[in-house]
Amino acid sequence: MAALIFKSCMALVLTLSLFAEGMCQCSKDDLMITQTETGTVINGKPEFRVDVFNACPCTQSSVTLDCRGFQTAEKIDPVVLAKNGDDCLVGDGSLIPPFQGTFFYYAWDSQFPFKPIFSQSNCSMRRDSATSPSY
Template sequence: MATPVKILILVFVMLLFCKGDCQCFPKDIEIVQSKTGAIVQQKPEWKVTINKNCPCVILNLSLVCPGFQTVEPIDPSVMQKQGDGCLLNRGEPVTEPISFSYAWDDSYPFKIDPGFQTACS
């Protein structure tokens, strides 16, 4: 796990090599969900993939997820429930799609929390 100092150094180095501003907006991040076909404790399993459709590195990416529940454990290095939010990738830089699965009766209507930061890749 990267320490906050390592993350700050990474962001600083990325900013040194940036050419112009790099911005990503919530509309640039796509959430795709689908049933996997698996059943976990009598509940359908859902696969979630978060794709970023911008050239930036994203930090502190979270989903808005009040009331989210699952009977299937999710790897905390991928997604951690924190109050009404679900922190992705432990807040560390996101450069590739992120995926996780959960099991519940219905799919959950995840939304991107607009409070993330961006840096040039």
């Protein structure tokens, strides 16, 4: 009977630890992108502010957006947004803290439909920091 209770408790602990580990994972789907027109005109084109917000409890880095077809009349510092082919790296790949964001500006005839295509989750919960039961 004690062995059955022990096995049940161990199964519960394992299940809960896997669930907790999964709760701390972020993905590109946790990035929210909003755009607003600033009212400024650059070379005859309206300027837009793009906010990239991390809606996850972990930091995210290497945030990459799909920039296929993106054009701007406004020079963007490559540290802020670096276009490489069809991809754009946000903020030089640096960390975006949990529930915070970063932004950049561009100017064109209309809003561009930026979509996240990649991010790296950087959670503080580490599997090797958990204690393992000894048998």
